[in-house]
Amino acid sequence: MRAMVYRGPYKVRVEEKDVPPIEHPNDAIVRVTLAAICGSDLHLYHGLMPDTRVGMTFGHEFIGVVHEVGSSVQNLQPGDRVMVPFNIYCGSCWFCKRGLFGNCNNTNANNYAVGAYYGYSHTAGGYDGAQAEYVRVPFADVGPSRIPDWMDDEDAVTLTDACPTGYFGAQCGDIVEGDVVIVFGAGPVGLYAARSAWLMGAGRVIVIDHLDYRLEKAREFAFAETYNFTQYGDIVLEMKKTTDFFGADVAIDAVGCEADGAFFQHVTAAKLKLQGGGSPVALNWAIDSVRKGGTISVMGGYGPLFSNVKTGDLMNKGITLHTNQCPVKRQWPRLFDHVRNGYLKPGELVTHRVPLEHIAEGYHIFSAKLDGCIKPLVVPTAV
Amino acid sequence: MTDTGPYTAQKPPIAESPERLRERIPGWGADLDPINRPSATRLQWQEDTGAHWEFPERQPEKWPRERSVEHKMLTPVFGTACPPRWLSGAIRRYSYARYSEGRSARWLLFVLADRIDAFENHVESFLRLRPDNPITETGVKSEFTHHGLRSRLGQHRADLKHQPLDPIIVAGPWAAAAGGAYVGARRLVDSLRG
Numbered sequence: 001m002r003a004m005v006y007r008g009p010y011k012v013r014v015e016e017k018d019v020p021p022i023e024h025p026n027d028a029i030v031r032v033t034l035a036a037i038c039g040s041d042l043h044l045y046h047g048l049m050p051d052t053r054v055g056m057t058f059g060h061e062f063i064g065v066v067h068e069v070g071s072s073v074q075n076l077q078p079g080d081r082v083m084v085p086f087n088i089y090c091g092s093c094w095f096c097k098r099g100l101f102g103n104c105n106n107t108n109a110n111n112y113a114v115g116a117y118y119g120y121s122h123t124a125g126g127y128d129g130a131q132a133e134y135v136r137v138p139f140a141d142v143g144p145s146r147i148p149d150w151m152d153d154e155d156a157v158t159l160t161d162a163c164p165t166g167y168f169g170a171q172c173g174d175i176v177e178g179d180v181v182i183v184f185g186a187g188p189v190g191l192y193a194a195r196s197a198w199l200m201g202a203g204r205v206i207v208i209d210h211l212d213y214r215l216e217k218a219r220e221f222a223f224a225e226t227y228n229f230t231q232y233g234d235i236v237l238e239m240k241k242t243t244d245f246f247g248a249d250v251a252i253d254a255v256g257c258e259a260d261g262a263f264f265q266h267v268t269a270a271k272l273k274l275q276g277g278g279s280p281v282a283l284n285w286a287i288d289s290v291r292k293g294g295t296i297s298v299m300g301g302y303g304p305l306f307s308n309v310k311t312g313d314l315m316n317k318g319i320t321l322h323t324n325q326c327p328v329k330r331q332w333p334r335l336f337d338h339v340r341n342g343y344l345k346p347g348e349l350v351t352h353r354v355p356l357e358h359i360a361e362g363y364h365i366f367s368a369k370l371d372g373c374i375k376p377l378v379v380p381t382a383v
Numbered sequence: 384m385t386d387t388g389p390y391t392a393q394k395p396p397i398a399e400s401p402e403r404l405r406e407r408i409p410g411w412g413a414d415l416d417p418i419n420r421p422s423a424t425r426l427q428w429q430e431d432t433g434a435h436w437e438f439p440e441r442q443p444e445k446w447p448r449e450r451s452v453e454h455k456m457l458t459p460v461f462g463t464a465c466p467p468r469w470l471s472g473a474i475r476r477y478s479y480a481r482y483s484e485g486r487s488a489r490w491l492l493f494v495l496a497d498r499i500d501a502f503e504n505h506v507e508s509f510l511r512l513r514p515d516n517p518i519t520e521t522g523v524k525s526e527f528t529h530h531g532l533r534s535r536l537g538q539h540r541a542d543l544k545h546q547p548l549d550p551i552i553v554a555g556p557w558a559a560a561a562g563g564a565y566v567g568a569r570r571l572v573d574s575l576r577g
């Protein structure tokens with residue numbers, strides 16, 4: 001089969017690989033019909049996630065058709081059209097049974113701290129991902145769902161990570177009616193989070209980024225007020241001013257470890273890899289922009305090492321920090337309702353559809369933010 | 384009279400009323416009641432996850448699978464991509480066997496192994512006659528097909544300040560290798576000439 005393969009920082013290509021075999025009785029092999037590239041993949045692509053091995057296939061957002069099932073699979077049959085959450089989880093451990101699907105204890109041998117995800121380095125369990133023609137899906141009776149007939153493919157694929165993560169991000173803000181919510185980052189996760197904040201009754205939603213075309217999308221898709229942080233000497237002070245010097249009730253970090261806005265922080269963390277946890281610029285801005293006793297929801301991805309977070313202000317202000325890898329399938333029933341009711345059309349953020357054979361261009365366009373790119377999809381050849 | 388705004392018991396008021404927001408934004412307030420938020424209670428018992436086992440069957444271990452020392456045993460299911468090999472593999476195995484996830488040394492060794500792994504694979508790609516090609520593999524061609532200039536000029540982008548570092552990160556090791564090869568070859572030629 002054809003598969004995207006990582007060749008070292010900033011380099012990927014398509015190679016011929018074997019179709020993955022069934023390794024466990026509850027595995028399924030899924031023929032991928034549509035995959036996506038996620039902001040998280042950029043952290044791998046830039047060489048920021050430790051133990052990202054050359055030869056690995058990335059991709060954790062995908063839909064497809066069941067090709068083969070293991071001997072213990074009861075809920076799926078070959079031919080079923082399925083959407084698969086990015087989390088790989090057993091459904092039976094202490095954590096899964098309590099809904100922490102992103103924190104399964106039975107699927108990531110490499111790390112206790114990290115859950116398992118498709119195509120997300122050995123730090124996330126060493127599973128090959130779905131930017132390929134076929135992918136191994138462990139615990140086929142637990143993660144995947146049949147795609148409802150009424151749902152279109154681009155909605156389905158964005159519902160496997162980016163959209164539920166944004167929605168979960170808004171929930172982690174514990175928004176009450178009339179709250180002022182600031183979302184840092186106007187990528188797919190931030191845009192879905194901003195849109196979801198309204199569902200929870202926010203009174204004002206502000207989105208911050210430095211890419212004008214994404215901020216335009218934030219106004220259009222997420223009905224948000226927007227700020228380009230490069231246009232203000234001090235974005236934190238600006239947030240204080242716009243809230244009558246009170247601060248926001250809630251801030252959502254949808255940026256993660258490659259945050260821009262402070263040259264030194266970005267270069268030491270994202271380029272020179274000296275702050276192994278990543279650049280905490282957006283998180284620090286969040287800490288300084290919320291009011292005392294406010295809440296911060298961290299959806300942005302960070303590395304497993306230290307970084308320069310302003311813990312002092314976090315404590316002095318009595319801020320509540322809520323964060324996790326999104327338990328995707330827990331979000332689905334309610335999100336499906338919202339899609340059906342027309343409250344949300346997740347596929348609206350898709351801007352690019354890249355053939356698998358052009359995967360290198362796809363990564364570059366998304367990484368360098370060319371051509372108005374917000375959400376790129378990957379279309380495998382054999383469909 | 385001074386405006387005492389944030390120094391009283393009231394929050395600064397919101398400009399738009401709920402009625403206005405409901406009109407303007409599809410679904411505004413649909414999940415106002417936390418009961419409607421699927422993850423409002425973070426730890427919540429899940430009756431039916433689809434799992435029909437108490438503990439999963441064990442996936443056969445086809446090679447000694449590296450695992451975190453913070454795990455009591457190998458997890459019943461694990462990834463099988465890219466088994467560790469060569470020097471990078473030895474470093475990774477050592478680090479997994481030696482350090483907990485709390486130790487910086489563990490992660491720094493992985494970072495080192497990652498760089499060595501890239502080097503090993505570049506060398507192998509030449510030996511296998513499927514050489515790495517930094518031009519096609521970085522996708523820079525899209526700079527010309529997808530408005531590289533127009534996407535940057537006249538924008539207020541913060542990343543323009545450090546994007547010039549990207550080619551150095553990608554090409555630096557190649558240039559160093561080429562330079563090293565050139566110096567080595569010259570020394571060899573000089574010594575052969577006596």
Ligand SMILES: NC(=O)c1ccc[n+]([C@@H]2O[C@H](COP(=O)([O-])OP(=O)(O)OC[C@H]3O[C@@H](n4cnc5c(N)ncnc54)[C@H](O)[C@@H]3O)[C@@H](O)[C@H]2O)c1
Pocket residue numbers: 038039040041042043161162165184185186187188189190208209210211214229254255256257258259260261281282298299300301302324325326374
């Ligand atoms: N928790 C989860 O389950 C989960 C799931 C998916 C993605 N993520 C993480 O969410 C983050 C965002 O993902 P995405 O797909 O939207 O990525 P993305 O790269 O498309 O978006 C990030 C955005 O942040 C902007 N940005 C950079 N520095 C900023 C700053 N200082 N302030 C404000 N904005 C800034 C960028 O310009 C970009 O638009 C990533 O870190 C990803 O790893 C987490």
Ligand SMILES: [Zn+2]
Pocket residue numbers: 038039040041060061086161162
């Ligand atoms: Zn993702």
Ligand SMILES: [Zn+2]
Pocket residue numbers: 089090091092093094095096097103104105106
């Ligand atoms: Zn589990």
